[in-house]
Amino acid sequence: MFEISWPWMLLLLPLPWLVKRFSQNQSQQLTLRIASFSANPLLSPSGSHSVKQRSSILMWLFWLCLCLGASNPRWLGEPISLPNEGRDIMLAVDLSGSMVEQDMAYQGRYVDRLSMVKAVLKNFIAQRQGDRLGLILFGDTAFLQTPLTRDLNTVSKMLEEAQIGLVGRATAIGDALGLAVKRFSQKQDSNRILVLLTDGENTAGNLAPEEALLLAREEGIKVYTVGVGSQGGNRFNLFSMSGSSSLDESLLQKIATETGGLYFRATDVASLQQIYQELDKLEPIASDTQTFRPQTALFFYPLLIALFILTLALLKPYFVMVKKEINE
Numbered sequence: 175m176f177e178i179s180w181p182w183m184l185l186l187l188p189l190p191w192l193v194k195r196f197s198q199n200q201s202q203q204l205t206l207r208i209a210s211f212s213a214n215p216l217l218s219p220s221g222s223h224s225v226k227q228r229s230s231i232l233m234w235l236f237w238l239c240l241c242l243g244a245s246n247p248r249w250l251g252e253p254i255s256l257p258n259e260g261r262d263i264m265l266a267v268d269l270s271g272s273m274v275e276q277d278m279a280y281q282g283r284y285v286d287r288l289s290m291v292k293a294v295l296k297n298f299i300a301q302r303q304g305d306r307l308g309l310i311l312f313g314d315t316a317f318l319q320t321p322l323t324r325d326l327n328t329v330s331k332m333l334e335e336a337q338i339g340l341v342g343r344a345t346a347i348g349d350a351l352g353l354a355v356k357r358f359s360q361k362q363d364s365n366r367i368l369v370l371l372t373d374g375e376n377t378a379g380n381l382a383p384e385e386a387l388l389l390a391r392e393e394g395i396k397v398y399t400v401g402v403g404s405q406g407g408n409r410f411n412l413f414s415m416s417g418s419s420s421l422d423e424s425l426l427q428k429i430a431t432e433t434g435g436l437y438f439r440a441t442d443v444a445s446l447q448q449i450y451q452e453l454d455k456l457e458p459i460a461s462d463t464q465t466f467r468p469q470t471a472l473f474f475y476p477l478l479i480a481l482f483i484l485t486l487a488l489l490k491p492y493f494v495m496v497k498k499e500i501n502e
Contacts, residue, residue, distance in 0.1 A: 179246035186241050190233070232483055239480035243473045251468035260304040261365045262322055263453065264357065265329075266350040267291060268372035268402070269313045269336060271343030275373070277404040279442045287373050287402050288338055294446045299330045301450065308357065309333055312350035314342025314378045318357065346379030347372060347422075351386035351429070355393050366395040369449065370429070371440075373402040375422035383425055390433050397433040398449055399426035402440045 178184075269288070278290035285293075299307060307329045309320040320332045347370070354368045368390070376383050390397060401421045423439070430437040440446035 175250045177248055177250055179248060181245060183245040184241055186244075187238065190237055232487070236480050236483045239476040239483070242476035243480065245473075247472040247476075249470040249472055251470070253465045253467050260306060260324075261302075261367060261453070262306050262308075262358070262361060263302065263365070263367045263369060264308040264310060264322065264354045265295065265333075266310040266312060266316070266354060266368060266370040266372075267295075267333065267336065268345060268350075268374065269311050269338055269340050270345045270372075270374055271339060272345075272374050273338050273402070275403065278402075286338075288336075290443065291371055291402060291440075291446075292333060292336075294443055295333060296330055298447075298450060299326050299333070302326060310350055310353055311336055311341060312346050312353075312379075313340065314344045315346050316349040316353045316379070317341060318353060321357065322361070342378065344378035345372060345374040345376060346381075347376040347425070348381040348383040348386040349379035351383065351390055351397070352381040355386065355389045355395060358395055359393055366393065367453065368395055368397045368435075369400065369453075370397060370426075371400040371402055372426070373421060375420060375425065383429065387429055387432060390429075395433060396435045397429050398435040398438070398452065399430045400438045400440050400446065400449065401426050402446075404441050 267288075273288040273291075274286050276284050276286045278285055278287050280290045280293060303326070304324075306322040306324050307320070307326060308318070308322040309329050309332050310316055311319050319336070320329050323329065350370060351368070354370075358366045358368075401423055403421055423437070427437045429435075436449075436452055438445060438448055
């Protein structure tokens with residue numbers, strides 16, 4: 175459907191005629207001149223009647239194109255409805271130093287824990303169509319990388335750009351849980367789901383995990399905890415120059431159990447992917463239907479025509495001069 179954003183700009187169309195009428199009333203001959211139109215033999219008012227007629231047509235066509243461009247015409251596509259129901263899921267990813275441990279089997283080789291988490295969560299995010307996702311990164315403290323949004327591409331990109339040690343090399347589980355509680359408290363109708371992935375125990379932060387757990391229970395947040403790392407544990411890593419952190423499974427199980435979630439031990443891709451099925455079982459929250467219409471800007475078409483007319487007016491005197499010299 176064709177639409178003009180600022181139709182009031184078309185009220186300027188009679189402006190040249192009004193100017194001309196005013197000048198005539200003042201007994202003055204005023205011709206609307208644009209660039210070098212006055213020097214153009216084709217558009218000169220001293221020419222023949224046909225030349226004057228063509229001059230007037232070009233002048234009005236030029237002005238019409240300018241007014242059309244200024245009115246911002248656009249083409250609206252067919253309405254597209256956004257999903258009207260979904261889940262609110264916040265992802266909290268551990269970026270502590272121990273995530274560099276290369277003990278995760280992925281596609282026939284061993285990779286570090288964060289790389290495996292990124293690979294699996296990338297597919298997980300892509301399958302969350304209709305859901306709103308947010309991303310929390312934590313180390314020495316926790317910060318919100320991406321608020322809850324349906325822009326899944328942005329969430330996936332922010333996760334891909336996350337690096338080990340970005341917020342320190344310790345593990346602040348309590349801060350991550352507390353930040354999720356704070357963000358969910360601002361949402362009225364929400365599933366309030368947190369997926370917390372870590373490979374260690376709480377060693378930093380301003381909020382104790384037990385205190386954050388109480389806040390999460392009060393806000394009705396369901397926490398799915400994921401312990402990342404091989405069962406062997408404590409394997410020395412040359413790249414991190416430190417031993418693997420010990421996973422506090424009892425804490426993660428307690429957080430999941432008391433909030434109505436589940437605990438998973440992710441030793442490989444298959445075990446981490448189990449969370450897909452569990453989250454799909456959750457009833458989505460219905461919301462108001464949102465629609466949008468794709469828009470295609472058209473203002474540059476009349477402006478290009480106006481530019482062509484102006485260029486023709488500027489070059490025409492030179493063509494006439496060259497033709498005159500050739501004839502002589």
